[in-house]
Amino acid sequence: MPALPPEQHPHTQIETIYEDHHSWLQGWLRQRLGNTSDAADLAQDTFLRLLASRRRELVDDPRALLRYIARGLVIDLWRRREVERAYLQSIAHLPEAQIPSEETRHLIIDSLLRIEAMLAGMPELTRQVFAMAQFDGLGHQLIADHLGISLSTVRRHLRKALIACIMAG
Incomplete structure (x- = not known):
């Protein structure tokens, strides 16, 4: 397989995207977050994700790709903060x-x-x-009655949920 010309090397492409769009991305994030520090962190994380991703081919619309990645990181940040807030309230x-x-x-x-x-x-x-069994402490038959489903359906869904728990662990 022939080597890529230097200007098409994935790291060179990302470096060019970084130089051309970093300040724009940081401003875009600052507008959404209202915070320069978080915007700077997420801009860096966006480029790290881009660098780590398999999307190393030439990008036709770098800003669209950067917005897509950054939007997911913003959602993750908000979700984390909401979980942190709820946890801190609980303790x-x-x-x-x-x-x-x-x-x-x-x-x-x-x-x-x-x-x-x-x-x-x-x-x-x-x-x-799963929530009714684990969080509400309801038995299988009560869950079946409450949801209007069969006992075997409750068991099947609990199996699925427990497998998901094992896979997440």
Whole structure:
């Protein structure tokens, strides 16, 4: 396989995209986030994702691709902050001696985000059955009665959910 000319080398292409579009991307992110620091971080993360991705071929519309990647990173940031906020609210009433360390809180929040992603990847009925069993503590027959489905359907969806849990772990 012949070597690519230097101007077509993937790293050279990304370097050119970076030089041509980094400040634009950072401004685009700053408008959405209202925060220069987060915008700078996500702009860098966007280019890291681009560099790590398989999209190393010449990009026809670099700004569209950068917006697509950055939009996903913004959603991830907002989701993480919402999970952090909810978690911090849930531990706010604890006595100081029982409040987890910063490192432990970080690990817990990461775990909560993985659980959230796993649940979001489940079909709606599977998610409902799993939530009713795990969070509401309902038995299989009560879930079947409540949802108007058969007991075997409840069991099938719980199996799917448990497999998703194992795969996410």
